[in-house]
Amino acid sequence: MSKLTKSPTFKAISEALWQSNPISKQILGICSALAVTVQLKTALVMGLALTFVVAFSNLFISLLRRQIPRNIRIIVEVAVIATLVILADEFLRAFMYDISKQLSVFVGLIITNCIVMGRAETFAMGNPPWRSFVDGAANGIGYASILCGVAFFRELLGSGKLFGIQVIPDGFYAAGYHDMGLMLLAPGAFITIGLFVWLEHTLLKDK
Amino acid sequence: MPNALKTLIFATVLCVVCSLLLTAASTGLQSFQQKNAEVDRQKNILLAFGIITDGQPVTSIQIQELYRNKVKSLVVDESGRFVPQDQRSPKDLPLYVYVEHDQLQAYVVPIDSRGLWGKIHGYLAIENDGATIRGFTVYKHQETPGLGGEIESRWFRKNFKGKKIVNSGGDFVSINIAKGSAEGAVAADRQINYVDGISGATMTGKFLTEGMKQVLKEYEPVAIQFRHKNNRYLRSE
Numbered sequence: 001m002s003k004l005t006k007s008p009t010f011k012a013i014s015e016a017l018w019q020s021n022p023i024s025k026q027i028l029g030i031c032s033a034l035a036v037t038v039q040l041k042t043a044l045v046m047g048l049a050l051t052f053v054v055a056f057s058n059l060f061i062s063l064l065r066r067q068i069p070r071n072i073r074i075i076v077e078v079a080v081i082a083t084l085v086i087l088a089d090e091f092l093r094a095f096m097y098d099i100s101k102q103l104s105v106f107v108g109l110i111i112t113n114c115i116v117m118g119r120a121e122t123f124a125m126g127n128p129p130w131r132s133f134v135d136g137a138a139n140g141i142g143y144a145s146i147l148c149g150v151a152f153f154r155e156l157l158g159s160g161k162l163f164g165i166q167v168i169p170d171g172f173y174a175a176g177y178h179d180m181g182l183m184l185l186a187p188g189a190f191i192t193i194g195l196f197v198w199l200e201h202t203l204l205k206d207k
Numbered sequence: 208m209p210n211a212l213k214t215l216i217f218a219t220v221l222c223v224v225c226s227l228l229l230t231a232a233s234t235g236l237q238s239f240q241q242k243n244a245e246v247d248r249q250k251n252i253l254l255a256f257g258i259i260t261d262g263q264p265v266t267s268i269q270i271q272e273l274y275r276n277k278v279k280s281l282v283v284d285e286s287g288r289f290v291p292q293d294q295r296s297p298k299d300l301p302l303y304v305y306v307e308h309d310q311l312q313a314y315v316v317p318i319d320s321r322g323l324w325g326k327i328h329g330y331l332a333i334e335n336d337g338a339t340i341r342g343f344t345v346y347k348h349q350e351t352p353g354l355g356g357e358i359e360s361r362w363f364r365k366n367f368k369g370k371k372i373v374n375s376g377g378d379f380v381s382i383n384i385a386k387g388s389a390e391g392a393v394a395a396d397r398q399i400n401y402v403d404g405i406s407g408a409t410m411t412g413k414f415l416t417e418g419m420k421q422v423l424k425e426y427e428p429v430a431i432q433f434r435h436k437n438n439r440y441l442r443s444e
Contacts, residue, residue: 094240
């Protein structure tokens with residue numbers, strides 16, 4: 001067990017998911033975290049799309065890391081990332097049209113998401129392919145987990161639903177309960193993300 | 208020199224590989240995407256007519272069936288007369304009608320307007336009185352998400368319902384998007400021709416107002432006939 005927890009792959013995973021979670025610790029990718037977290041469904045799809053892109057961009061860049069000429073490495077990274085993002089976008093438009101319409105530009109904007117570029121530049125350029133792939137996937141899941149967490153509260157409090165299904169019973173509304181309109185707007189996302197950041201920092205400090 | 212050459216070769220190979228991948232994906236998935244876009248277009252016509260409502264979960268099969276059963280696609284000429292299939296010319300205008308209980312309930316004109324960043328495509332449904340708006344939808348646009356992009360949001364679109372494209376005297380005035388709230392922007396007697404604008408998207412509103420006016424003007428002969436007798440299109444079939 002101690003051997004497992006000390007392996008570099010394990011360390012990469014636990015860092016990405018917890019100690020330096022891209023959103024709640026590194027405060028990266030906030031733009032899309034604000035925009036797509038009104039509903040759980042869009043947040044989940046966005047999280048999966050990003051996970052796909054980071055994992056595979058890390059894998060390909062790591063495979064190529066000895067061949068990539070140093071002087072054009074950033075542009076090579078961007079080209080690989082952009083190709084993967086467009087593939088993800090085309091796929092969503094073919095098979096999940098409604099969600100892709102709701103996500104609108106934000107899938108395309110994964111290209112500029114600092115998480116993807118950051119992992120490619122700092123991790124994949126210096127680590128073997130398998131570990132890079134796992135690191136990318138873990139970072140994507142770390143991002144997706146915060147997105148889904150934020151979306152859970154925003155959808156529940158903002159429209160009384162989860163995954164589009166009404167969960168707050170009609171009786172509550174009859175008794176005077178109101179959905180919290182603020183949660184549907186960007187400030188609601190800011191506050192929720194802020195609380196997540198606070199929670200993580202507090203828990204880490206106690207350790 | 209060999210270093211520069213290596214860089215050049217690497218870049219070229221990478222570009223070719225990436226573009227091949229993207230071309231393959233785009234051609235391979237095109238038929239699915241086109242089908243989705245077509246269903247989405249039909250869904251928006253149904254939404255404009257109010258046959259289905261926003262947020263109501265419908266499958267693409269249900270959409271296609273509803274569309275087949277309730278919506279008829281026609282073509283009219285410049286003077287608003289129905290054109291049979293074999294006599295169509297490129298100048299003719301497409302028109303969609305909603306028939307229920309052997310009565311023509313409403314018709315839809317396709318909106319094809321300039322926007323701030325690109326074309327805005329949508330549908331405007333008008334009741335069979337040729338004057339009252341029944342619904343409005345946008346299915347394709349390139350406006351800024353959160354600002355002009357709000358034209359496709361429910362709150363903006365539902366403002367159109369019940370508004371008129373004619374003034375109290377019955378003359379054509381089109382439908383306008385106010386700057387800010389319609390109540391504050393225009394006199395009480397003209398509010399029936401105005402909908403609330405989107406804050407932060409004045410230009411989008413301006414272009415859309417202009418675009419809808421152009422389209423509605425082209426379709427005015429049709430609307431006039433509806434104002435006179437609304438069953439004409441049913442009989443001419």
